[in-house]
Amino acid sequence: MSQAREVTQTQKNLMIFTRYLLLILVASIFILPLIFMIMSSFKPDLQLLRDSSSIRAILPVGDLSFDNYASAFERVPIMRFIGNSLFVTATTVILSIVVNSMAAFSLAIIEWRGKGIILSVIIATLIIPADVIVIPMLMLVNQLPWIGASGIEFGWLNTYHVQIIPFIVDPLSIFLFYTYFKDLPTELVEAARIDGASIFQIFYRVIMPISGPVLATVAILKFLPMWNAYLWPLMVVQREELRPVMVGLQYFFQLDTLWGEIMAYLTIITVPVLLFYLSLQRAFIESIASTGIKG
Amino acid sequence: MAQPKRKNNQLGYKRTEAIIGWVMMAPALLLLLLFLLYPFFTGFYFSFTNQRLISPNPTEFVGMRNFNRLLTMQFFTLEPERDETTGEVLRDEDGNISYPRLRNFTRDNPDYPQLDGLREFMSWQQGENRLVLLASDPVFIKSLLNIFYFVMIVAPLQGGLALVLAMMVNQKLQGINVFRMIYFMPVVISIVVVSILWQFIYDGQNGLLNSVLSALTFGNFEPVDWLGNPNTAMNSIIAMSIWQAVGFHMVIWLSGLQTIPFVLYEAAEVNGANAWQKFRFVTWPGLRSTAVLVLILITIQAFGLFAQIDVMTRGGPLDSTQTPVFQAVIRGFEQQDIADGSAISVVLFVMVLTISLIQRYLTREK
Numbered sequence: 001m002s003q004a005r006e007v008t009q010t011q012k013n014l015m016i017f018t019r020y021l022l023l024i025l026v027a028s029i030f031i032l033p034l035i036f037m038i039m040s041s042f043k044p045d046l047q048l049l050r051d052s053s054s055i056r057a058i059l060p061v062g063d064l065s066f067d068n069y070a071s072a073f074e075r076v077p078i079m080r081f082i083g084n085s086l087f088v089t090a091t092t093v094i095l096s097i098v099v100n101s102m103a104a105f106s107l108a109i110i111e112w113r114g115k116g117i118i119l120s121v122i123i124a125t126l127i128i129p130a131d132v133i134v135i136p137m138l139m140l141v142n143q144l145p146w147i148g149a150s151g152i153e154f155g156w157l158n159t160y161h162v163q164i165i166p167f168i169v170d171p172l173s174i175f176l177f178y179t180y181f182k183d184l185p186t187e188l189v190e191a192a193r194i195d196g197a198s199i200f201q202i203f204y205r206v207i208m209p210i211s212g213p214v215l216a217t218v219a220i221l222k223f224l225p226m227w228n229a230y231l232w233p234l235m236v237v238q239r240e241e242l243r244p245v246m247v248g249l250q251y252f253f254q255l256d257t258l259w260g261e262i263m264a265y266l267t268i269i270t271v272p273v274l275l276f277y278l279s280l281q282r283a284f285i286e287s288i289a290s291t292g293i294k295g
Numbered sequence: 296m297a298q299p300k301r302k303n304n305q306l307g308y309k310r311t312e313a314i315i316g317w318v319m320m321a322p323a324l325l326l327l328l329l330f331l332l333y334p335f336f337t338g339f340y341f342s343f344t345n346q347r348l349i350s351p352n353p354t355e356f357v358g359m360r361n362f363n364r365l366l367t368m369q370f371f372t373l374e375p376e377r378d379e380t381t382g383e384v385l386r387d388e389d390g391n392i393s394y395p396r397l398r399n400f401t402r403d404n405p406d407y408p409q410l411d412g413l414r415e416f417m418s419w420q421q422g423e424n425r426l427v428l429l430a431s432d433p434v435f436i437k438s439l440l441n442i443f444y445f446v447m448i449v450a451p452l453q454g455g456l457a458l459v460l461a462m463m464v465n466q467k468l469q470g471i472n473v474f475r476m477i478y479f480m481p482v483v484i485s486i487v488v489v490s491i492l493w494q495f496i497y498d499g500q501n502g503l504l505n506s507v508l509s510a511l512t513f514g515n516f517e518p519v520d521w522l523g524n525p526n527t528a529m530n531s532i533i534a535m536s537i538w539q540a541v542g543f544h545m546v547i548w549l550s551g552l553q554t555i556p557f558v559l560y561e562a563a564e565v566n567g568a569n570a571w572q573k574f575r576f577v578t579w580p581g582l583r584s585t586a587v588l589v590l591i592l593i594t595i596q597a598f599g600l601f602a603q604i605d606v607m608t609r610g611g612p613l614d615s616t617q618t619p620v621f622q623a624v625i626r627g628f629e630q631q632d633i634a635d636g637s638a639i640s641v642v643l644f645v646m647v648l649t650i651s652l653i654q655r656y657l658t659r660e661k
Contacts, residue, residue, distance in 0.1 A: 016468070023463060027477045030538070034480070036503065037492050052495065053506040103323030110316035111309065118324065125331050127651065131599035131620045132644045135627035135636035136338035137330065142348060169326035199312050203319070228485035230602055235628050246487045259495065266488050277483045281476050284483065288543055289550040 032058055037270070041068055041263035048260055068264035075261065076251045077240070078268060085244040085269075088163045089226040095168045096222050097215060103169075104177030105203050109189055119178075125171045137166060138235055158239045167226065173218045176290060180214040181207065217287035220280070227273060245269045338644075341637035348631035361638035367431040369413060372424050373397065384423055394425055401429065435639065438610075438617035445533060445618070446597045446650075453537045454544060454589050461548035462578075475549075479542035486539060490606035493535045497521035497607075522607055525615035532603050532616060540596065544589050551585030552578070591651050598647050619643045 035058045040048050042064040051057045072078065107115050107122075141156040156162035184207065192202045208215075230246040237243055246269070252262045277284050342361055346354045375392045376385045385393045401410045413429035416436055420426075430436045464475040481489065496503045499520030508516040521531040559577045568576065601620040604610060610617040610625075619639050627636020 019466060019468060023468075023471075023474045026460070026463065027474055030477050030481055030542075033492055033496060033503075033538075034484075036495075040495075049501045052498075052501045052503055057503060057506075099322045099326065102319040106316045106319040110312055110319070112313035112316040112320075115316070115320075118320065121332075122327070125327065125335075127595075127648065128331065128335055129595055129599055129644070129647060131601060131623075132640045132647075133331065133334040133338060135623055135633060135640055136334040136341055138628060139337070139341065139346065139348060139633050140330075140334055165326070166330040169323050169330065171327070171331070174323060199315050200319075224483060228487070230485070230487045231605075231624065235624075246485055249487060249491065262491060266491060270484055270488050273483055273485075274480070277480070278476070281472075285475065285479055285546050288479075288482070288546045 034270075034274075037263055038267050040260065041267045042066070043068075043260060045258060045260045048263070068260040069268070071258075072252075072261040072264045072268070076248055076265070078248070078265070080241060081243055081245045081248040082269070084160075084242060085227055085229075085246075088160060088229075088244060089223060091160075092164050092167050092226050093219050093222045095164070096170055096173060097218055099168050100170055100173040100218065101177045101208065101211070101215075102203070104174045104181055105207060107174070108178050108181035109202070109207075110199060122171045122174055126175065134231065134235075141166065141236060157236050158242060159237075160242060162236045163229070163233055163242075163244070166232075167222075170218075170222065173222065176214055176217055176221075177211075180211060184210070213286075216280075216283045217290050220284055220287040224273075338637045338640050341634050342641045344634050346633040346637070348627075348633055357634075361634055362642070363431070364635075365432050365435050365638055365642065367413070368416070368436065369410065369429045371400065371410060371427045371429055372421070373418075373427055375423050375425075392423060392425075397427065434610075434614055434617055435619070435622055437614045438619050438622050439642075441529060441614075441616060442598060442600060442618050444529065445600055446594055448530075448533055449536060449597045450590055450593045452533075453541055453593055454586070456537065457541050457544035457589065458548050458582075460541060460545040461552055464545070465549060465552050478545055481539045482542045484539070486602045487606055489535065489539045490603050493531075493538075494522065494607055497531050497535075499523055523612055525613045528608055528612060528615050532600075532607065536597075536600070536603060540593075544593060547589055547592070548582070548585060551582045555581040587655060590654050594650055594654065595647055598643060598650075 036052075039058055039060055040052075042060065043051065044063055044065075044067065047062050051059075051062065056062070106112070107119050141162050143154060144156050145152050145154050146156060146159070146161070147153075188206060188210075189202055192206045197205065228246060229244055233244050233247050237247065248269075249262075249265065252258060252265060343356060343358060344354050345357050345360075373394045376395055377383060378385060387393050397415055400407045401413050403411065410429065413431050414433050416428045416430040416433040418425055418427040460478050464471055464478060499505070499518060502518075502521065504521065505516070505518040509518070519527060521527050555578060559581075560573060563573045563577050599620050600618045601624065604616050604618055604621045605624070608616040610621055620643065623636045623639040623643070626632045626639065
């Protein structure tokens, strides 16, 4: 043990250098494919294919232009798809926060009969994988009624709401809100009661304003799968004007595969998410870590 | 007199609160029943019927038929064809033993009703005979084998790598947050985007992976069509899936690591523990419950393998990347056979549940 303390300054520096070297090597595995994607999106197809067999694949060299972006915009209604995804994602995130936080507040703070059973049902549903219910869900939304312009119609296929409503309720979100509310000091609620606040006022004037961390967690956990949604919209939305960004990728794989345009499209739909992540990095990582409570 | 009145007030107050409680719970409860529990249970129901997405005929109850169709397997021994007079085994021009055609037994043969409709899944040579494993749905059986392989490789490998990464980014070094951020980055990217990107990396001619391997071996590496070869396709998908998801589990390990009190490490150091001993006797015992969680999360996610398959291989080549969820979607959605798709989902759910329970049991706190 005394040996460890006798290391010289050079040895120490060497050790720190090795640690950083390892960290950087691993980092390059994660980051190089993304750099490749972005660099390729500026290159014409021929050069892109030629470059991919050398270090040039990840360098901004050769004939760089925005041509791929221009033709990708021509091929696909990109703005429409982004708009659809933004609308569906934002609506779901907001409704999800409202519905799940209300439910969790009711379970955590208010006394009423039967909430023990409901809480255990919610915890039990945590183990149902989404992939397992997707086929019966398709059957369900194909039959559900909706009040449209021409009275009651049946079938939710090819709508916005079929992309939103099934994903509002989320057992994990309820559970995260529930544990957060339970950990708040009870004096908060009691003091507000004595001041004559109604229970609903306590919810949105007292509890919600101090629930920033869990709000961020739930929003992020909901945002990611909604923006990245693929299988569900693929099944339930056939009309082009309602499609989200991930399904839009199909347009690039018909007849000839134009890699430059694909890379441009991938960059367009990925970079906003990456920027969002980089700016809220700490909240993203903490929100994932908090799913650890699940066990 | 004041006492009972206040009690009455309080009762009224409690009752109003309880009503508000129900009202606040109602939207979530309604949606939960409609979009989680109802599909979950109707999935079980559909799997015992002949339900189709759109059908002019009424739905009928068919008992276990869907499950029998998915899971029936049977061994059958094919005996070589013999010369009728000499009893000698017949051979073709190349000297291979010639066998009667399998379909003679599996298609409307009244002597072998139990083999009707079965198809060959695998076969082995056994002396002169050929032992054939028949399955009513070879593609589905293959998808089960594939997903077991996928889970068995991904769960320990991804869990282990995630732990290594977590320990790397748990070092007290300047700027360590930057590395934490980079390792986590692929998690926020859509698996569809990742799959398309990696198709380029795995390409047989101009793929990045082939170029890198060829450069590392000074041109001695024969390019491989990673996704087009049945021997490499699944492993390629495994590598990519780990690349995309490992940061997620790294973060969960990391939060586990940070609950271990630093004094324990100091105590170990005072007692002269080396790095491995510190890991073995301080870190690992402190991570038990995290380990269970990480394993269960990875297993559940791994069983749902779909998007990578849909984008990259569509189950091929030679069914080497078929998976149950991909088959459920093909049948339930593309072929509109809700009953068949639901039956696959039920089989999948039973497997996920069983394995989660086994993992929980094996890693329980003693």
